[in-house]
Amino acid sequence: MSTHSLKIRDYPQNERPRERFIQNGPQSLSNHELLALLLGTGSREESVLQLANRMLSQFEGLRMLKDATLEELTQMKGIGQAKAIHVLAAVEIGRRIANHTLDERYVIRSPEDGAKYLMNDMRFLTQEHFVCLYLNTKNQVIHKQTIFIGSLNASIVHPREVVRP
Known part of the structure; x- marks a missing residue:
């Protein structure tokens, strides 16, 4: 089987993002694995992990992804409106949490x-x-x-x- 058509079900159980999330918590996942969980599914041509990797590459990581528009996301092959909205909703929740905790900054002096x-x-x-x-x-x-x-x-x-x- 080529890695090009590898699906999540083809990965060993302990390497699947959802199972690792359950076993080890969200902090154990990489950015592309967390993004893959948000996206939910890949396409016939690529797994959801490959799609998430491609998305992070196109937007040069999470920093640029946070400013992506619905139009920019849906222009990507494999990203429809529903997937784009899931990602943008998660980004907005993160933005609101960050703004809410702005006054509770931890100071590091040593x-x-x-x-x-x-x-x-x-x-x-x-x-x-x-x-x-x-x-x-x-x-x-x-x-x-x-x-x-x-x-x-x-x-x-x-x-x-x-x-x-």
């Missing part, structure tokens, strides 16, 4: 503050996660992003992956 901020999220992870905290000029966390999930004991990250967001 490495210990950074560790405290991340400890609950990272305590039980079984793989290396390269996580970046983006701060404003007042050292308040404005964004947290997992840049790379590595192996059991290593994460190899290029500096551009850190700087891009």
